[in-house]
Structures are given as C-alpha cells and as structure tokens.
Amino acid sequence: xxxxxxxxxxxxxxxxxxxxxxxxxxxxxxxxxxxxxxxxxxxxxxxxxxxxxxxxxxxxxxxxxxxxxxxxxxxxxxxxxxxxxxxxxxxxxxxxxxxxxxxxxxxxxxxxxxxxxxxxxxxxxxxxxxxxxxxxxxxxxxxxxxxxxxxxxxxxxxxxxxxxxxxxxxxxxxxxxxxxxxxxxxxxxxxxxxxxxxxxxxxxxxxxxxxxxxxxxxxxxxxxxxxxx
Amino acid sequence: xxxxxxxxxxxxxxxxxxxxxxxxxxxxxxxxxxxxxxxxxxxxxxxxxxxxxxxxxxxxxxxxxxxxxxxxxxxxxxxxxxxxxxxxxxxxxxxxxxxxxxxxxxxxxxxxxxxxxxxxxxxxxxxxxxxxxxxxxxxxxxxxxxxxxxxxxxxxxxxxxxxxxxxxxxxxxxxxxxxxxxxxxxxxxxxxxxxxxxxxxxxxxxxxxxxxxxxxxxxxxxxxxxxxxxxxxxxxxxxxxxxxxxxxxxxxxxxxxxxxxxxxxxxxxxxxxxxxxxxxxxxxxxxxxxxxxxxxxxxxxxxxxxxxxxxxxxxxxxxxxxxxxxxxxxxxxxxxxxxxxxxxxxxxxxxxxxxxxxxxxxxxxxxxxxxxxxxxxxxxxxxxxxxxxxxxxxxxxxxxxxxxxxxxxxxxxxxxxxxxxxxxxxxxxxxxxxxxxxxxxxxxxxxxxxxxxxxxxxxxxxxxxxxxxxxxxxxxxxxxxxxxxxxxxxxxxxxxxxxxxxxxxxxxxxxxxxxxxxxxxxxxxxxxxxxxxxxxxxxxxxxxxxxxxxxxxxxxxxxxxxxxxxxxxxxxxxxxxxxxxxxxxxxxxxxxxxxxxxxxxxxxxxxxxxxxxx
Numbered sequence: 001x002x003x004x005x006x007x008x009x010x011x012x013x014x015x016x017x018x019x020x021x022x023x024x025x026x027x028x029x030x031x032x033x034x035x036x037x038x039x040x041x042x043x044x045x046x047x048x049x050x051x052x053x054x055x056x057x058x059x060x061x062x063x064x065x066x067x068x069x070x071x072x073x074x075x076x077x078x079x080x081x082x083x084x085x086x087x088x089x090x091x092x093x094x095x096x097x098x099x100x101x102x103x104x105x106x107x108x109x110x111x112x113x114x115x116x117x118x119x120x121x122x123x124x125x126x127x128x129x130x131x132x133x134x135x136x137x138x139x140x141x142x143x144x145x146x147x148x149x150x151x152x153x154x155x156x157x158x159x160x161x162x163x164x165x166x167x168x169x170x171x172x173x174x175x176x177x178x179x180x181x182x183x184x185x186x187x188x189x190x191x192x193x194x195x196x197x198x199x200x201x202x203x204x205x206x207x208x209x210x211x212x213x214x215x216x217x218x219x220x221x222x223x224x225x226x227x228x229x
Numbered sequence: 230x231x232x233x234x235x236x237x238x239x240x241x242x243x244x245x246x247x248x249x250x251x252x253x254x255x256x257x258x259x260x261x262x263x264x265x266x267x268x269x270x271x272x273x274x275x276x277x278x279x280x281x282x283x284x285x286x287x288x289x290x291x292x293x294x295x296x297x298x299x300x301x302x303x304x305x306x307x308x309x310x311x312x313x314x315x316x317x318x319x320x321x322x323x324x325x326x327x328x329x330x331x332x333x334x335x336x337x338x339x340x341x342x343x344x345x346x347x348x349x350x351x352x353x354x355x356x357x358x359x360x361x362x363x364x365x366x367x368x369x370x371x372x373x374x375x376x377x378x379x380x381x382x383x384x385x386x387x388x389x390x391x392x393x394x395x396x397x398x399x400x401x402x403x404x405x406x407x408x409x410x411x412x413x414x415x416x417x418x419x420x421x422x423x424x425x426x427x428x429x430x431x432x433x434x435x436x437x438x439x440x441x442x443x444x445x446x447x448x449x450x451x452x453x454x455x456x457x458x459x460x461x462x463x464x465x466x467x468x469x470x471x472x473x474x475x476x477x478x479x480x481x482x483x484x485x486x487x488x489x490x491x492x493x494x495x496x497x498x499x500x501x502x503x504x505x506x507x508x509x510x511x512x513x514x515x516x517x518x519x520x521x522x523x524x525x526x527x528x529x530x531x532x533x534x535x536x537x538x539x540x541x542x543x544x545x546x547x548x549x550x551x552x553x554x555x556x557x558x559x560x561x562x563x564x565x566x567x568x569x570x571x572x573x574x575x576x577x578x579x580x581x582x583x584x585x586x587x588x589x590x591x592x593x594x595x596x597x598x599x600x601x602x603x604x605x606x607x608x609x610x611x612x613x614x615x616x617x618x619x620x621x622x623x624x625x626x627x628x629x630x631x632x633x634x635x636x637x638x639x640x641x642x643x644x645x646x647x648x649x650x651x652x653x654x655x656x657x658x659x660x661x662x663x664x665x666x667x668x669x670x671x672x673x674x675x676x677x678x679x680x681x682x683x684x685x686x687x688x689x690x691x692x693x694x695x696x697x698x699x700x701x702x703x704x705x706x707x708x709x710x711x712x713x714x715x716x717x718x719x720x721x722x723x724x725x726x727x728x729x730x731x732x733x734x735x736x737x738x739x740x741x742x743x744x745x746x747x748x749x750x751x752x753x754x755x756x757x758x759x760x761x762x763x764x765x766x767x768x769x770x771x772x773x774x775x776x777x778x779x780x781x782x783x784x785x786x787x788x789x790x791x792x793x794x795x796x797x798x799x800x801x802x803x804x805x806x807x808x809x810x811x812x813x814x815x816x817x818x819x820x821x822x823x824x825x826x827x828x829x830x831x832x833x834x835x836x837x838x839x840x841x842x843x
Contacts, residue, residue: 011480013244018480025478025532026252028563042564043534055239083532085252203236 001067001076002096002103004224007058008087009205016051022088027065029083032076035066049103049211049223050110050177053185058208060091062103062223092224100228107177109158109212109220112186114171115205118164121194126169128197129162140192153192156184158220174212174220232320232327237311245481246274247308249322253530254477255291255298259324262297264407266290267321267331267354267368271338271346272758274302274322279485281539282337282374284473286399292471296403299323299331300477301354303346306756312353319354328354333406334368335399336387338376341735342728342757347372348386348750358747360388360433365416369406369423373399375508377430378461379687379795381448382735382742384432389423392798393461393508394494396471398428421454428462430798431455437740443781445739445792460799465838467494467513474526478533487535487568488527492520492552496541497823497841499830501609501814502598502637504686505541507802511832511839512823517548521555528565536560537568545824593624596635599643600650606817607642609810614657621661631675632658638705638723639683639697641814648705651678652712655719662718676719680709682729686736687795688802690810693787696733698780702726727765728757733783739794742782744775803831 007019014022024044027034036042049062067076073093080090116122132138135154142151158174171190177183186206194201213223238244259265268287270277277283277300290298299321304312312319318327328334334356336347348358351370357363360370372383373391380390391398402423409419424431434455438446450457464470472491479486495512496505515523524536536556538546546552556567597612599605605612621632636651655676662674682702685694697705706723713721735742749771756762772779787793789808806829813820820828823841832839 010248010250013238013248014480015245018245018482021482022252022478022480025534028532028534029529036564054244083252085250085254086256087250203239 001065001071001073002094002100002224003063003065003077003090004060004092005058005063006089006091007052007061008089009057010087011085012052012055012057015054016048020046020048023063023084026080026084026088030079032079033068033070035068047103049107050183052208053187056112056186056206056208060210060222060224061208062211064096064103094224097228103223105179106213106223106226107179107183107211108214108223109174109176110183110186110208111210111212112171112173112175113207113209114173114186114190115207116169116171116202118167118169119202121199121202122169124199125194125197125202126162126164126171129160129171129193132193132196133157133160135196138192138196140188142188153184153189156181157189172209176220230327230330231325232318234317234320234325237308237315237317240311241308242305243481245479246302246305247322249300249325251477251479252532253475254300255287255323257291257297259297259299259326263295264297264333264403264410265326265331266296266298266333266335266403267301267328268298269301269328269334269336269347269350270303271336271343271350272303272340273305274479275481275483277302278477278479278483280337280339281473281489281491282339282395284476284489285471286335286337286395288473288476289396289400289471290403293400293403295407299326301328301334301350303343303350303756304353306762309349309353319350329356329368331368332410333403334370336370336372336374338372338374338383340758341376341382341732342763344383344735344746345750345754345757347383348747349755351386358750359385361385363388363416367416369416369419371402375505376736378504378508378798378800379736379738380430380432380798381437381740381794382738382746384740385743385747388420388431388433390430390432391462392428392430392459393800394464395462396464398426398462401426402429421452424452424454424456427460430459435797444787445794447792448740448794448797458797458799461508461801463511463801463835463838465513467491467515468519470515472515472523472527474523475530478531485537486533487537488524488531488533489539490520490524490527490536491515491539492543492546493540497545498542498611499609499810499820499823499828500598501607501690501810502640502683502686504689507688507830508800509541510801510830511841512545514547517552517555520552521559524556525559528560528563534564535566535568593629593631594633594635595620597654598635598637599640599647600636600652600654601647603817604640604643604647604650606819607814608640609814609819611819611822614654617654618657618661621658622664625662625665625670628671630662630671630673631677633677633679634658636678636680637683638680638709639702641683641691641694642817643705645705645708648709649712651680651709651721652716652719654678655713655716655721659716659718674718676716678713678719678721680706680721680723682724682726684729684733684736687793688800688807690807690814692737692793692807693789693791693811695786696730696783697726698784699726699730702729725760725763727768728760728763730779730783731757731765731768734779737794738782741775741777745771745777748774801830801832801835803829806830 047064052058077090077093140153141148160173163170175184211223212220213226215221351358369388371389372387373395377390405422420431423429434452436451437448440446493514495509598610752767
C-alpha cells in the first residue's frame with residue numbers, strides 16, 4: 001500500500017527513525033493485515049520516499065507499507081488514523097503492485113512552502129529572491145556526517161516564487177532530488193538566501209507540500225499520481 | 230496561557246523531549262479542569278518516561294473527571310540555558326502551561342541526587358522554592374516515592390509528602406486541595422486538612438530539636454492537626470490496583486521503551502541493605518489471569534513490541550512458570566517479546582530460561598552483591614556460589630554469552646577477603662562458561678562485574694551503619710580492580726565514591742541537610758545524577774557554608790537508641806525487628822524468606838494485610 005500522510009507541526013521535531021517506530025507501533029495497534037518480515041525478529045518493513053528534515057512539517061509524506069490481502073485503501077486509512085495521534089494523519093492510500101518501484105527510487109523532488117514573518121530582515125531577503133534564483137551557481141557548506149563539504153546548491157533548485165501577504169512572506173520552492181545525490185534541505189537553501197541578501201537569518205515555518213516523481217516523459221509530477229507502466 | 234517554546238526547539242538537542250503530543254497522552258482541556266496537577270519528574274524526559282510509577286499516577290489522576298494531570302520533566306542543560314536566556318518558564322509537556330499555573334505540583338522522589346533538580350524546576354517554573362515563601366494562591370507542592378520515607382532533607386521545599394503506595398492517597402490529596410480552593414481556604418488550613426489524611430506528612434506542622442552533640446533530640450508536631458506518627462499507605466489488592474495499560478508512548482527512544490507489567494509489589498527476601506525490600510512490604514501479587522488480560526490490553530493500546538515483567542524479584546512470583554508460558558503463548562503470535570528483569574540467581578528454572586529465549590534473548594543480570602558466602606549471609610542475600618554457577622551453566626548452554634554481576638563495596642563487616650571474593654566469583658562464572666562444550670557455547674564470553682558503594686538507607690537493618698570514607702572506598706576499588714587484571718573475559722567497573730557520599734548524607738540526613746541542598750543549588754549544583762555535571766567541590770563548599778560536616782552524616786555509626794530523622798514515619802517495619810536483624814547480621818546469621826514463615830517485621834499489627842503473618 002502506498003500512503004501519503006501528514007506530519008504535523010507538533011511533531012516536526014520527531015526524527016525519521018522515531019517516526020518510523022511510531023508508525024510501526026500504530027500499525028500494530030490497528031490490527032490491519034500487515035506483512036511482517038521473516039526471520040528471528042519479525043518486524044514491519046516500512047519504506048519512505050525520503051526522510052523529512054527535523055524541524056520541517058510535511059503535508060503529504062510518502063511511505064509504503066507491505067500488506068496482506070483483505071483491506072481497502074479507505075479502511076486502511078481509517079483504521080490507521082484511529083490509532084495515530086492527531087498530529088499524524090494518513091491523507092491518501094493506493095494499492096500498488098509487487099513490481100512497483102521503490103518510493104526512494106522514484107524520489108525526484110519536493111515542493112516546499114517557507115513561511116516567514118514580515119520584518120526588515122525578511123523584507124530584505126525576499127527583495128533579493130529573484131537575483132538569488134538567477135544565479136548560475138551558489139556554493140554552500142553542507143554539514144554531513146563526514147564533515148563540512150562545499151557544495152553547489154543551484155542544481156537542486158527547480159523553480160520558486162514569493163507570495164507576500166500582509167504579515168508574512170511565503171516562498172514556494174521546488175527542489176530536485178536524485179537517488180544518488182540526495183536532496184537539498186530547505187533550511188540550508190534559506191540560510192543561503194539570507195546570506196546572499198546580507199540579512200540576519202530568521203526562524204521560518206517550513207512545510208513540505210508535495211513529494212515529486214518523474215513520469216515516463218521525464219516531467220515532475222506528484223509522487224502519489226505516479227503510474228507504473 | 231500556554232508557554233511558547235517553538236523558537237527554542239531548533240536550538241537544542243533532542244527537541245522531542247519537550248514537545249509532548251505522544252499517543253495516549255492526555256488531551257483534556259487545561260482550563261476546564263477544576264484542579265490541575267503537574268506531575269514532575271526531577272530528571273530528563275527519557276528517564277521520566279521509563280518510570281512505571283508516573284504512568285500509574287498519571288492515569289489515575291486523568292481518570293478523575295474533575296482533574297487534569299500533565300507531565301513536567303527537567304530540561305537538559307542546553308534547553309535550560311535557552312529558557313533562561315529567553316525568560317521562558319518551565320512548562321508542562323501536554324498543554325505547555327507554566328508550572329506556576331498548576332494547583333498542585335507533585336514530585337516523585339526516586340533518587341536523592343535528583344534533589345537539586347527539584348529546586349531548579351520550581352524556580353524555573355516560577356514557583357517559590359521554599360514553602361515558607363509561597364503566598365496564599367501559589368501552587369501546593371507535594372512529593373512521594375521511596376525517598377519520601379525520609380522527607381526531612383526536603384522539608385523546606387515540599388508542602389506535603391505522601392508516604393507509601395500513592396494510588397489512593399494522591400486522589401484524596403487532590404480532592405482536599407480542590408475542595409480547599411473551592412472554599413477559598415487559607416493555605417495553612419488546606420495543609421492542616423492534608424495532614425489529617427492517612428499517609429500524609431506536612432513538615433511545617435512539626436518542629437525539630439537537637440542534642441549538644443548534634444544528633445536529633447526530637448521532631449514533634451506543633452499543630453493539633455498533625456499526627457505524632459505518619460503511617461505509610463498500603464494498597465492491598467493488586468488485582469484491583471490501577472494498571473496503566475494506556476500510557477503515553479514516547480516518540481524518541483527512552484531508557485525502558487516497553488510495556489512494564491507490574492506482576493507484584495514487595496519482596497519477601499529481606500536483604501538487609503535493600504530499602505525497597507523493606508518499604509514495599511507486604512508482597513502482593515497480581516493473578517495470572519489478570520496479568521494476561523493486562524498484558525493484552527497494553528499491547529493493544531500501545532503497539533509496543535516488548536513486555537518486561539516488573540517487580541523487585543520477578544522469579545519469586547508464585548506462578549512464574551505458568552505466567553511466562555501463558556504470556557509467550559498469547560503474545561508470541563502478536564510478535565511481542567518477553568523479557569524478565571531482576572532475575573535472582575537461586576530460583577531461576579531452566580524452563581524460564583528457554584521460555585524467554587523462545588521470544589527474545591535479553592541480557593542476563595544477577596546481583597550476588599557480595600563476594601563471599603560469609604558476607605552474603607551478613608546481608609541476608611540467600612544466594613550461594615553453587616546457585617550462581619549452576620544457573621550460569623544453564624544460561625551459557627542456552628546461548629547466552631554475556632552476564633552482568635552486581636556487587637556492593639563497603640558493606641558492614643566487610644574484609645579484604647570478601648572483596649577479593651568478587652574476582653573469585655567472576656572466575657567461577659567463567660568456569661561455568663568453559664564447562665559448556667566448545668561446540669555448544671556461543672563465542673565471546675563477557676563478564677561485567679559492577680560495584681556500587683554501600684549507602685545506609687532508612688528503614689533497613691543497616692540504617693545505623695557508617696559508609697566507608699572516600700579513601701577507604703578508593704583503596705578497596707583499586708584492590709578489586711587489580712584482582713581483575715589477570716582475568717581475560719571479565720572486567721570490573723565501580724561507582725564514584727563522591728556521589729555515593731552525598732547520596733548517603735541525603736538518605737539518612739535530617740532537616741539541616743535542606744540548608745546544604747539549598748546552598749548547593751545556589752552555588753550551581755544541578756543534574757548531580759549525571760556524572761559530567763556532578764560538582765563535588767561545590768557540594769563540599771555548601772556543607773562548609775552551612776557549618777555542617779559530611780562525616781557526621783555519611784561516616785558516623787549511629788547508636789541503636791539515637792533518635793533518627795525518620796522516626797515519626799511508620800513504614801510498618803518495627804525498630805525492634807530492624808535491631809534484631811542488625812544484630813544477627815553482625816553474627817552472619819541469616820533470616821528466612823518470609824514466605825517460609827513470619828519473621829515479625831512489624832506488619833503483623835495490620836491484621837490480614839500480609840498473608841505471610843497469618
């Protein structure tokens with residue numbers, strides 16, 4: 001079963017492994033016909049398209065749960081939602097065939113919305129948004145487990161635009177990910193924007209709105225709409 | 230008004246410690262409750278969420294239609310710094326209300342070295358640290374748990390202590406406070422009403438006096454509402470006792486991240502150093518049927534993949550074989566594994582071993598506590614070397630290869646020979662491993678022997694004993710360490726003597742220790758249970774500033790007729806029993822398990838409460 005779920009603001013600081021364990025425990029509570037792995041210590045093999053950065057909430061995060069026969073997508077969602085805390089919600093479900101590609105291999109990008117309160121710092125940063133997007137290259141320091149690595153973040157950016165409201169700016173940003181290179185953290189991108197604009201960084205509220213895949217034509221589509229040939 | 234913490238979370242490690250919203254945490258409305266109870270655990274979230282008592286009382290209070298109970302934990306250093314920087318008060322996990330907005334603030338006292346955290350949590354929560362400074366409408370600060378049996382070192386900070394099993398008294402106390410608030414009673418009057426409840430001790434209604442030599446002369450009531458002696462509460466019928474089958478399930482990994490099924494309360498062994506074994510008398514068991522039902526409910530409600538049987542001595546449970554068999558049968562197909570903690574060496578049937586193995590192989594720990602039979606007799610630990618070797622042989626036959634053995638140093642009458650016996654026992658354990666044929670045993674033998682420092686505890690036969698002085702502790706630890714040097718697969722680890730020294734001062738301390746505590750906290754002592762934050766220098770300075778002497782509290786042998794700071798608390802363990810036990814220990818005479826016949830510990834005054842004394 002392929003599912004999209006919401007990871008609410010309240011749990012945006014729950015790490016990926018903790019989230020996985022939480023959903024595994026919810027699946028156990030749900031009595032849904034879940035397939036367990038074979039072996040000495042049977043467990044539920046959940047797979048996620050891509051972990052969400054800690055601190056970012058998700059509107060439609062994608063995961064796959066191995067199920068036995070005998071359940072419908074609606075029943076699956078209802079039963080699982082009944083045993084999940086309110087801040088975790090299944091929002092869509094679809095049965096997929098055994099030869100469906102792994103979600104991780106489909107992962108081609110993300111759509112984020114970055115909400116900033118309006119003030120001098122954010123006004124300044126947003127005023128340089130178009131110039132920043134027009135750059136051919138921007139080298140940022142990426143902190144990874146193996147240390148700090150310089151990395152050009154520009155190839156990870158598909159497009160974006162700013163919507164300015166009375167008391168906030170909302171940046172809509174589409175990023176590209178590849179199985180090999182991974183994706184770009186929206187927090188890193190935002191830090192670069194502020195750095196580029198010479199503005200002091202500001203705490204933002206970030207949502208991943210969609211996870212993207214590429215269709216047979218190579219266009220970016222919502223992953224949950226992906227049709228296997 | 231809820232406290233906003235969002236802007237702090239990205240700056241700290243493990244923000245999930247502070248965000249709550251776990252499955253099964255309460256979603257009651259704070260403003261609609263008639264009375265609010267902040268259940269405070271004076272340590273970090275991952276320690277708090279591993280504690281069974283909190284889950285029980287949290288469930289009981291939230292089941293009351295008029296009350297709300299929310300959890301509050303000690304923030305870790307990074308979060309605390311951010312909170313101080315931004316003026317953010319300490320808040321509850323559920324609704325993020327500041328501590329001072331609650332009607333009742335309740336601390337669980339599990340460990341003496343968490344006391345500075347209590348002071349700090351009150352202060353961070355906007356509550357006056359000292360009871361005497363609290364104003365009429367301020368929260369009532371209460372506490373319970375094993376350390377409440379000697380409440381005096383905390384008497385300046387806690388308005389009321391609950392002594393003994395908390396299930397009933399916490400409800401009565403909450404109700405009295407709710408009623409008192411409704412009637413707009415003065416604070417003092419609410420406290421007086423609390424003092425009339427069975428099992429509640431209100432320290433401000435008592436006065437202490439001292440002898441010229443510094444020992445306690447008396448501690449007596451100064452108000453007619455206060456009883457001269459406070460009797461502990463006992464909840465007798467375990468099958469009727471509340472069991473938290475729907476506890477909050479943490480997102481982040483906590484220390485005991487599993488279902489803890491309390492199969493019984495109390496222990497009949499009578500180990501003479503063990504405070505829990507004395508305080509939690511009598512032994513009360515849950516029935517097998519009830520436990521199977523509770524286990525199923527818990528699995529249903531939590532989705533946990535592991536259950537541990539919890540009690541002071543699980544292998545003493547009368548129907549342990551039947552219970553493990555039924556639980557494995559019922560839970561095996563639900564893919565829930567079973568682990569048995571605190572197994573004792575002597576009654577560890579091979580059946581049980583293979584049962585646990587069928588589901589999951591948990592680590593093996595045993596607590597011989599002392600290295601020689603003579604000293605084990607002194608402490609009444611009815612375990613022999615043959616028992617240990619025999620059990621280990623079975624364990625190694627069945628696929629285990631690692632074992633942890635717990636010991637204590639500094640026990641009364643201990644000699645160097647007893648200490649070297651620890652290494653001898655490790656050798657015997659290795660022997661048990663090599664007695665299993667090569668093909669049958671699992672490779673990689675690991676024997677870990679860990680030694681804590683003996684701490685005299687109230688209501689034990691050793692309550693009069695002195696703790697070893699630090700230099701003696703060190704000498705003994707190094708001696709044992711040296712004795713382990715030639716052992717290949719065994720190693721020896723030991724506890725810090727400085728922490729144990731402070732722990733002793735609080736365990737057996739009187740009212741004056743509360744000044745030391747306050748001063749130490751002022752000087753910056755905090756999170757003393759975490760070695761990296763324990764500041765021995767500041768503690769010693771606090772003693773000095775208060776004109777008190779560590780030796781007087783920790784390293785002084787008390788005479789049997791000295792007035793003890795906890796003499797006004799009745800744990801239903803009579804002093805004559807404790808004296809008798811102490812004197813027997815000096816002769817290395819053992820006392821039988823109370824299941825084999827009553828030893829007259831004091832509980833017999835309550836007719837029918839202890840099945841053993843009938």
